[in-house]
Every structure is written in C-alpha cells, then in structure tokens.
Amino acid sequence: MELTVSFGNEEEGFAVYPKTDCPHAKNGGIQRLGSKELQAIARLATTNTCNTANCATESIENWLCLKCNFVGCSRYQLSHLLNHNSETAHPIAASFTDLSVFCYECEDYIQVREMIPVVDALHWGKFGERHPMAKAHLGQPAGGSSSSSYAPLELLDVEEEGEEEEGAEESDGNKDVEEPATSNRVLRDSSIEAFAEYIKSNKCKKIMVLTGAGISTSAGIPDFRTPGSGLYDNLQKYNLPTPQAVFDINYFRVNPKPFFLLAKELYPGNFNPTPSHYFIKLLAEQNLLLRNFTQNIDTLERVAGISPEYLVEAHGSFGAASCVGHFSKAIFDTTDGNEDDEADPADDVPETWIKSCGRVFTQEWVKERVFANVIPRCPDCNGLVKPDIVFFGEALPDRFRECLADFSDADALIVMGSSLIVTPFALLPDFVGGRVPRLLINREVAGNFLEDDENGRDSVFLGDCDAGCAKLAELLGLEKEFEKLVKGEHVRIESEKGSGQENKLEAEVETGIANLRI
Secondary structure (H helix, E strand, O other): OOOOOEOOOHHHOOEOOOEOOOHHHHHHHOOOOOHHHHHHHHHHHHHOOOOOOOOOOOOOOEEEEOOOOOEEEOOOOOOHHHHHHHHHOOOEEEEOOOOOEEEOOOOEEEOOHHHHHHHHHHHHHHHOOOOHHHHHHHOOOOOOOOOOOOOOOOOOOOOOOOOOOOOOOOOOOOOOOOOOOHHHOOOOOOOHHHHHHHHHHOOOOOEEEEEOHHHHHHHOOOOOOOOOOOHHHHHHOOOOOOHHHHHEHHHHHHOOHHHHHHHHHHOOOOOOOOHHHHHHHHHHHOOOEEEEEEOOOOOHHHHOOOOHHHEEEOOEEEEEEEEEEEEOOOOOOOOOOOOOOOOOHHHOOOOOEEOOOOOEEEHHHHHHHHHOOOOOEOOOOOOEEEEEEOOEOOOOOHHHHHOHHHHHHOOEEEEEOOOOOOOOHHHHHHHOOOOOOEEEEEOOOOOOOOOOOOOOOEEEEEOOHHHHHHHHHHHOOOHHHHHHHHHHHHHHHHHHHHOOOHHHHHHHHHHHHHOOOO
C-alpha cells in the first residue's frame, strides 16, 4: 500500500499515518476471496473504470469496494464510490491508483493484514509482480517478479488476542530452552558498539540507510497536528473532510488552496540540514554508502550535499514541480489568493478533466507564486502545478521500485528517525539478507527490530538521531571527519545565505532532479 507524506516530528504527529486497528475491516468489511476471485481483481486493475452507468471519470481515480468489488470514482469527482458506501454500508475501498486502502467509517486510511491479498492482486494487475507487502510475507527477494503467472495469496488469518494456534503444544515452564549457538550470531550483542565493530571488521562498503522524519526534527521543522501549533489550525477554516485531504490528489484537483497555505510553511530554504544528514554524507564520502531511501520531502539531503545518485526520495520532494492538469470549469477563481474561503468543492460538480501537458517547473518558479499567494498554474495549458511530493492517490516514484534490487547487495542497514508505520517503506528493513546486520537509531523501538535478537543481527540505539550518528561516527573512527563536515557545511550554507547566493542551493537541487536516473 503506497501511503504518502511523512515529515517533521513523527512523535508529535507531523505525518500522515494509516490506522492499524480498523474494526470495520476485521469484522467482515473485507470479503474473503478465493484464487479465481483474486485473479478477477487483478484483471480489474487493467480496466479501472467506474461501474456507474454514464460515468465519465475513466481518467480520474477509481476505487474498489473490498466487500462486493464494485468500482466507483472518487468522492472528490462524482462520488459514486461514496454513494455506494452510503447505500450498502460497505466501508472499505482500495485505490486503483496508489493501492491505498480507506475506511469510510473510520474516515481514515488503514493498514491491516486482511487487505494484503486484494492489494497484492491489484498490484499484480498494474505491474505484473507481487506487492512489496506480499513479498515480505512470502519471504521473497525485493527485486524482480516472483513468478511467471499470478498465484494469489490466501487471506491471512488473524489470531484473536489470547487465541492459540490449533494443535500448538502447551508450554512447559520447567522445560529447558536451548540458547542459540554463539557462533550463529551476526553481532556479539544488540549494542551500537557491536554494530560498529562488525562494520569495521567486515570492511562493509555497501551500507543501506533508511531515514524518516526524526532526522529533521532538530532542524526546527514545525509540528503539524499539535493544537495551537498553527499549521493544522490554519487549515481548519477550509472545512477539510479529513486531515489527509490536504495531501489527497483528488481533493487538490478541486481545492488546492489548503495545500499551498501549508506549503508556505514547509518550503525548502526555511530549514538547514541536521548532523544526521551530514552523517549520511560522511558515509558517502568514505565510500561506505550504497543508497539512502528517505521518507522526507524537505530536500535537506540535497542541501547537505548528498549526491542525487545515492538518494531515493520515496515520497518525492519539493525539489521540482509538475503540471497535473485541471477541470474544464474551475471550482474557485484561482487567479489570485482571494478565493472564496467558505466555498465547498462538493457544492459544484466538476466538468471534464483536462489532462496534464507534462510540463515540469523548478522549485523556485512555484515558490515565488506560492509566497505571492497565487496558486501556480501552467502557462501552457492552465493546469494546476503541484510540487513533486507524493499525494494520496498517486503512485510512488519509479525510482523507488527501480532501486529495490539494491537491498540484495547491502552488507549492512541503518534505519534512522522512522516509526516504520507507513508502507511500503516500513517493509524495506526486511529486504536485506537474513545475515545482514541492522541498526535502528530512534527514540523508540520500531518495526520488527528486536532489542534482544536471538539471531544476533539487530542493534538498537534509543535516543536522538543526531546523538546516535555522532556516537556511530566516533565508534567507526570518523569522529573528527564528522565534526569537521558538520561545522564546515553549516558555515557554507550560512555564508551563501548571507551573501545573497540562495539561488545556488536551488540550482543544486534542480541539477539533482535532472540526474535522478543515475
């Protein structure tokens, strides 16, 4: 399931997370399907047409009801899926565009085990290979197709709390438990010191780094959801149907103003990289970095000088922008920043959707208009221009899928500042080999990392990301290089800002975008 935006302080909620305890999905909201039914769903993904008669939304996002397989268009277009939900009380639907799953009862995106087989079938219909979630459950490698023909996953059984598997032997409290042999351990213990020892003794040169919002916290990126913080409160007056709507591509198409109001607070240039960003650059300079997969959209990796060849911006970034098209009849007067704030997009049904002309714009071009309170529009076709961050309803960048095979080459993995909740990013730590050591630097244990791993390959540093990076640099014998890099880069950035060379940083970002396919 390709969920989207994640930035800022995750612990304070500056992110969009799926709900993992949706009762409507677990109580029959998702139909149990056999192999033939799942194969039919895979075929549906190739047609992607609303089932409602005379519906003209083939080019707009459609959704699949996971109870009866009705296909309907988005609530922000002609609302046929929403109407279906109201008439049938079928609450759960999956997007044909990004395979996200939404519950209309919870009014939230969800992530539960019951949806995996259906999402896997849709993914196969779109891409001819299993979804990363399915691969993780099957124990298959990250890259490449799993088979030449589609063999659907059976719906996973979810054990009720306290329920034991049938035929399981009762545990004997007096029974001796055999400890794993020390020789089979990857690391001597779960400390960051043991991880550093492994890196040095095995001369690791292909370290995979996964980063989340936690590495940008010390940059001062503001909170999103905390009452009184300003950003979310400023959006309330627009009567968003859900908090996630500000990052929903279909809502953006009819009401882009809330997003651009938020974007003014988030645009690159307001924040500087953190020591955590410079540690990743240090790994690159020492020829130790294989790839940096990041959930963040703040472009601070690029500002820190990390070469684009190392970066996979899983959720896109503000680094460039693109025309996304528009409706033939505008909902708002978007020629300036004075749209009718009380208007509701649902009060006016859009006309024909005019597809994007494909024009790409620089970050500075969009930023100039946003800060002038003008909604950016393409001068060629009048289409809305959106920064290239991934919204709900949009697929992850091609580069994300193209670089998944890199995990097979990794000889170590570091996860920093991520709660490992949003999939498919949350599945990536499982894509490295079973004997590849993994380090988590985070304020709390996340994902399936184990503080006391019997296989001895997980190490955990609980605390601030910057502190964890400084400690690891010291243990790797790179303390002086790390300190020099952090101080030198901060001086460089401040000097460029003070001398009126801000455009140099913008040019670096634009050059990076042009070279994304390296």
